[in-house]
Amino acid sequence: MGWKESDLVVDLDPPDEECPICISSLQGDEVVVELSRCNHHFHHKCVTSWFRSRPSCPTCLRPYGIFTGTQPRGSMFVQTQSDWSCAGFPLHGVITINYRFPNGIQGPEHPNPGYHYKGTVRTAFLPDNEEGRDILRLLKIAWERKLVFTVGTSITTGLSNCVIWNGIHHKTQYEGTYGYPDATYLSRVRQELAALGVF
CATH class of the missing domain: 3.30.40 (Herpes Virus-1)
Incomplete structure (x- = not known):
């Protein structure tokens, strides 16, 4: 809407x-x-x-409609694991999110309609605490609105016509360079989601 x-x-x-x-x-x-x-x-x-x-106020980002994206067909699978934790959250388990996209053909909403695109598999991690579970709830809303991924050119590989992240940052390791500890990640991703009207 x-x-x-x-x-x-x-x-x-x-x-x-x-x-x-x-x-x-x-x-x-x-x-x-x-x-x-x-x-x-x-x-x-x-x-x-x-x-x-972008149906939101340019000044305060208050939504004036529901953002929908161009994410292709795929699946989002969530599981929790209590026997290990994200670095910086030693008393909590881990929420693992697995995203899977098969290869497909681009629609009119994509950069090259009618051309093939390469699918992908991505895994992301959240601490299994109250805030992590709330971020998961927001990511599920973003997924339903097709905002998490899109078809485009990969920044890391330079390849075109493939499924790529769409600006909502995810931690792809539970510790290390692309993971935790990161004291501000959960608040940052909440702001990114709010800017897309996901509350």
């Missing part, structure tokens, strides 16, 4: 400020709107253009 025109209230007496999107005055001849939920002001054409790709 996307944003609605009723989310934008025309302001006939706009504040003496700049539009945060185009950085030009709100006092000119352009139509100025106030967002109904957060009361931030923008040029109408600027914010409607913004909402086409």
